[in-house]
Amino acid sequence: xxxxxxxxxxxxxxxxxxxxxxxxxxxxxxxxxxxxxxxxxxxxxxxxxxxxxxxxxxxxxxxxxxxxxxxxxxxxxxxxxxxxxxxxxxxxxxxxxxxxxxxxxxxxxxxxxxxxxxxxxxxxxxxxxxxxxxxxxxxxxxxxxxxxxxxxxxxxxxxxxxxxxxxxxxxxxxxxxxxxxxxxxxxxxxxxxxxxxxxxxxxxxxxxxxxxxxxxxxxxxxxxxxxxxxxxxxxxxxxxxxxxxxxxxxxxxxxxxxxxxxxxxxxxxxxxxxxxxxxxxxxxxxxxxxxxxxxxxxxxxxxxxxxxxxxxxxxxxxxxxxxxxxxxxxxxxxxxxxxxxxxxxxxxxxxxxxxxxxxxxxxxxxxxxxxxxxxxxxxxxxxxxxxxxxxxxxxxxxxxxxxxxxxxxxxxxxxxxxxxxxxxxxxxxxxxxxxxxxxxxxxxxxxxxxxxxxxxxxxxxxxxxxxxxxxxxxxxxxxxxxxxxxxxxxxxxxxxxxxxxxxxxxxxxxxxxxxxxxxxxxxxxxxxxxxxxxxxxxxxxxxxxxxxxxxxxxxxxxxxxxxxxxxxxxxxxxxxxxxxxxxxxxxxxxxxxxxxxxxxx
Ligand code: PEP
Ligand code: MG
Numbered sequence: 001x002x003x004x005x006x007x008x009x010x011x012x013x014x015x016x017x018x019x020x021x022x023x024x025x026x027x028x029x030x031x032x033x034x035x036x037x038x039x040x041x042x043x044x045x046x047x048x049x050x051x052x053x054x055x056x057x058x059x060x061x062x063x064x065x066x067x068x069x070x071x072x073x074x075x076x077x078x079x080x081x082x083x084x085x086x087x088x089x090x091x092x093x094x095x096x097x098x099x100x101x102x103x104x105x106x107x108x109x110x111x112x113x114x115x116x117x118x119x120x121x122x123x124x125x126x127x128x129x130x131x132x133x134x135x136x137x138x139x140x141x142x143x144x145x146x147x148x149x150x151x152x153x154x155x156x157x158x159x160x161x162x163x164x165x166x167x168x169x170x171x172x173x174x175x176x177x178x179x180x181x182x183x184x185x186x187x188x189x190x191x192x193x194x195x196x197x198x199x200x201x202x203x204x205x206x207x208x209x210x211x212x213x214x215x216x217x218x219x220x221x222x223x224x225x226x227x228x229x230x231x232x233x234x235x236x237x238x239x240x241x242x243x244x245x246x247x248x249x250x251x252x253x254x255x256x257x258x259x260x261x262x263x264x265x266x267x268x269x270x271x272x273x274x275x276x277x278x279x280x281x282x283x284x285x286x287x288x289x290x291x292x293x294x295x296x297x298x299x300x301x302x303x304x305x306x307x308x309x310x311x312x313x314x315x316x317x318x319x320x321x322x323x324x325x326x327x328x329x330x331x332x333x334x335x336x337x338x339x340x341x342x343x344x345x346x347x348x349x350x351x352x353x354x355x356x357x358x359x360x361x362x363x364x365x366x367x368x369x370x371x372x373x374x375x376x377x378x379x380x381x382x383x384x385x386x387x388x389x390x391x392x393x394x395x396x397x398x399x400x401x402x403x404x405x406x407x408x409x410x411x412x413x414x415x416x417x418x419x420x421x422x423x424x425x426x427x428x429x430x431x432x433x434x435x436x437x438x439x440x441x442x443x444x445x446x447x448x449x450x451x452x453x454x455x456x457x458x459x460x461x462x463x464x465x466x467x468x469x470x471x472x473x474x475x476x477x478x479x480x481x482x483x484x485x486x487x488x489x490x491x492x493x494x495x496x497x498x499x500x501x502x503x504x505x506x507x508x509x510x511x512x513x514x515x516x517x518x519x520x521x522x523x524x525x526x527x528x529x530x531x532x533x534x535x536x537x538x539x540x541x542x543x544x545x546x547x548x549x550x551x552x553x554x555x556x557x558x559x560x561x562x563x564x565x566x567x568x569x570x571x572x573x574x575x576x577x578x579x580x581x582x583x584x585x586x587x588x589x590x591x592x593x594x595x596x597x598x599x600x601x
Contacts, residue, residue, distance in 0.1 A: 006225025008249035009211035013267035014220050015243045016197035018232050019176035023167045059113045062120040066161025096153050128154035129330045177242045179232040188213040198244050200225050200251050207481040207531045208493040215553035220246030224495035277558035281312040285561045289568045296551035302343040308554035315352035317551020318529035322360050331368045337404035345412025352413045359383045359419035383420025402437040409449030417454045422461040458482035463511040466518035476519050480530025484508050502585035509579050516545045537592040539563040544576030567599045
């Protein structure tokens, strides 16, 4: 057996077979494009000239080899899936096969190479996009929904064309534990949490997006587990089994019988605790002296919203809309977005849904949007900057999203929130854009609703001018994950400097205190949707500082509620003051921990 320790990312104890996942990102695959190396958004904007004679023939061969490889994969997949998971899922992949081998699609892609001098990759992107639009224009709802399949087919074809074996997390064997270098949010979005035991990855910290997704999906996970890929390969030479304790950050490969017994006891204890927590779901988050706060849930997809319902959240405090955009060769249409947002609004039955506009860049690339090479992506083309400062194309992305959000607001209580704000004028620009989009919908006679407008306070710059920003928005939500990373100049996903990324650093807390104070002075609600909101030790000091709303992964809700219900405001205020007066993160954490223990006793 080999035991490794990583960072505890998401609680739960599982035993399963090891599944090593080594899929390069779509962006990386496309840089293999031998013709231009810069196959940009829908077609070769780099201006490849491949139409003449042998080059066109070479590109046609690349395309047809790619189609043949993708077809072989799908045929094998249909057989395997039929045997393992039945006819229904097999039919889905049969549908993919039919679209992939459609003569019309082949002719269209070939013509793009020969007549318009695109390389094979550009031709695939264009062909897939065109087919998808054709499906979207159909009357029949079932066929219209097949448009979503085109993204999958396009991805498979691009990988096959690059000669990279395609591994999908959507159809992996049941009960496995995934081991990978990293999982992108789009990888995790493909996971069916009911089929996967959990995952362990080499990179990332507690607030990396991989860890956040694990908590959202309620999948036990360990991140920042150095050496796990090698250990997993080694384990596959033996039984290939793994036990993982996501609450403790521990993994053991090929465990002995005694270790399995021990993990089974831990698992039983974890499940009993979960049941006890579920019993708190119907109670309000009210202190002993009658102060009530809102407890919202963080989600990435409509399915996450439904999964959160048993935990009875007061709303969605953060809907990370970017998951709809990730790892698709094409951008989601307005209607696709509307459908997703309206579904969440309806699932929440009139409770507020805070929809965050597209927040990509940093560790969240999107294949359908060209990103520049950056030395410091977290300080770069990220979040609202990408939408606002971009050439028309990307403003179009935000416009489309706002149209979808406003239309969804007619189906529930949708609030719109903007990420990565660092300047006052950015908020003014966004508000002007929102007003334009609203006027456009009005002129077109479209049904839409009113939305509240808020911002994430996640840069120190925004935190320090929070008093001014509070004059022009309806609410704040503190993004403590990024606020910590930017305040302490410590990359949140870099396992090597995980010790510098100190959530309890007094500097972070002082900024949090100022933001809440600024919101209160202006009478707007202040929430927190970063991971700090779901940390038990933080619950009391945040309450004492006057936080109105906490938003977190669903399973953290009862733990925070339990603390709030046991506390009085006096205790909370004392805890807040003690944290603000601490010299170090360790001291702040210690006083917060002691205060929490005192109220729970
Ligand atoms: C944050 O930064 O705290 C936040 C909630 O946003 P994200 O984790 O998606 O960057
Ligand atoms: Mg953020």
